[in-house]
Amino acid sequence: MKVSVIIDGQMVQIEQGAPIIDAAKKAGIFIPTLCYHEALKPYGSCCLCIVEVIQDGQRRLVTSCNFPAAVGMEIFTNTARVRQSRRMIVELLLVRCPDVPLLQTMAKQMGTGLSRFKTREANECILCGLCVRFCEEVVGVGAIGLANRGVDREVATPFKMASDVCIGCGSCTYICPTGCIKMVSDRKTPNLRSLKMGNCSLVPCPNSYQCETCQIEQEFFKDIKRVIAEFRSKGQ
């Protein structure tokens, strides 16, 4: 069933229950995101996509990547409160990852060059979970996961041991918005490539990346290549 919602004054029709970011896309309104990706289930962790919504007389901030559209909803994507909150998110992320260019650019766009918080960490991972979810949902492997709680949360392989299920497809390196996971050359592996990331090392393909002769990999790759191509064509 289609419902009409009003987004920044424009009336848009979208599927009932679809995330309201879809309405924004239809209306041609840009909403910044970090943990959202079309090929993946919504996750709602970065909160950068927040918008202000009036529903049943209540006005509140919601994450547009997963908040379901409903009849009579009014959405505002660029109010002072929205801008302020987004700026705060980027500021907080800059404390965690001061050297990530993407965040620096975002901060500049939002008019907040420097973070007012003085601490500085040397992390590159913003914990958006894209790599983990892509590996699980699209590649179907689940070589990496989000381990620990709270401040100790991190992307890691189980027990931080070299993963024996990673197929070395490199999807995570493509999807990572901060360049935290990299493909590096590794003299010890047959094909001279391996993945390196802060705290997990991924074991290279047992088949020496002879993907052409490997049935399973071929199947995987067809899908991954398509998604990655799509992902890149979206201007990343």
Add this chain to the structure above:
Amino acid sequence: MQKIRTISDLEDIRESILQDKDSEKTIIRLCLSTGCRAQKSLKVNEALENEIKKYGLQNKIEIKKTGCHGFCEMGPIMVIEPANIFYCNVKPKYAGDIISETVLNGNVINRLLWKDPLTKELTKTEKDFPVYRKQRKNVFYNSGKIDPTDIDDYIAAGGYSALGKALATMTPPEIVKTVVDSGLRGRGGGGFPTGIKWRICSAAPGDIKYIIANGDEGDPGAFMDRSLMEGDPHAIIEGMIIAAFAIGANQGFIYIRKEYPIAIDHLSIAIKQAEECGLLGNDILGTGFNFTIKIDRGAGAFVCGEETALMISIEGRSGIPRSRPPYPAFEGLWGKPTVINNVETFANIPKIILKGADWYSSIGTSTSKGTKIFSLVGKVRNTGLIEVEMGTTLREIIFDIGGGVRKGKRFKAVQTGGPSGGCIPISRIDMPIDYDSLKDAGAIMGSGGMIVMDETSCMVDVARYFINFLLFESCGKCIPCREGLKQMHHILTNICEGLGEKGDIERLEELAHFMMATSLCGLGGTAPNPVLSTIRYFRDEYDAHIYDKKCSAGVCKNLFEYVIDAELCNGCTICKLKCPEKAISGEKKKPHSINPLLCIKCGICFNLCKREAIRVK
């Protein structure tokens, strides 16, 4: 145990249990819950049993192993019926006296009676226990009275008659309406109207629905849910069966943290007994209604008490909250409509069904009905679990029931609602407490924790302490909570260490409002409460920390000094002797002094000095 096949069976069985009761028997109600067990109540039980055997009185005296009476600190606790004699701090060595003196000769043993710490008056019977006077035991009524591992005891006390009434005389919509009309609100923290939740779930499309009882209780220092599960497990089960019938669920779960082995044990026994009697399983009381309950052990993370995380944890994945909507009432466990309520919420249900919505809604305030169990801890004289009517004032709770602040110190604040609650100052102490007044005061009801603080607590340090707890308990999924808490903790630590600067309070406030509006789940959404409430009521302390670099409570070590008041000091030398750093000098019978360069502010001298000559400056 007989099978109870119909509702009239249930009444027959209740009558026969009551008839079998020997009213001549002396009954010793001994608490065997976690608190009293920790103080060797099992040994007391053993000693009593030996004594009873010695006198050959097995037929005359019965030891009833009950659940918690609420005052664990004075445990082991026992009540001897029919005289209603109330003993506390009972040690195994007194077993002989208890049998020979009290039971056989009717003499009360004074040293086992409760002594009012203020008036030194002795209390003889449970009925006269002053701490109970302003309380109203409604949900916590059976705990401490019945043997929780014996379904007969529960049935004899009127148990399962609400289930009988509901199944025999009410339709599911009528039950839901009764709960809506009663005004019952969730006891797990949010205070959402329980009846409305049930109504939404019963209207949600789907054949399969679930009931979950939340017994995760992660608030440090809180133990009301544990005591309830240990002391009256059948009340929770009865409430769940009624809820299941009302919304059309056939499977229920009770989620208990694994640190609560006795609660798990008692509930497992209760479920088994209810199954054996036919109160759980297929065709309950001959009505064709089927319902079973499984117990799920929680891994112990605070955030697993959050409803979406809890359900994900029952599904076997790691408990990380997800965004709502969809709300559990539409899409809950395994995507099916689910009612999730706190165990105390469920324990209210049987009474509401039996006595009616009008009776229930006559108790409490206009927006919060019924009674609430609080765990009263911290610097009060009588700590323990209390149950009071909604709308009771904080003064009544802390001073009349709790006996006031310990050791003649002054009351400073009470922190309500667990780690993400707020601190309420003396100016608000006559506030009648309910969900809305607490919220209005910048705190929350939460699950009912109350920590009383006196003048020795630094409110900035208190805020820092709770933020530190939440920082490590946050799941770390969403940025506002994870990174926001990190920055809050950083700023608060700086202030406590004397590195605070202008703008810190404003930064804290900005972060707080941001986190409340944008966090994914209730943890991040309520986490700023301790910070905002302390800024609101104790801003002068923040200012003193930041601008004057002073902590008047004597907690933040960089921000105060200990000094000896020469007029009060009589030179007893005790401080000098005990100072680990040899920072105190002075001659006997002459005023001493502290060398601030050597003093490490351990506080030993401060607590030792009988003349209170050592001051915080």
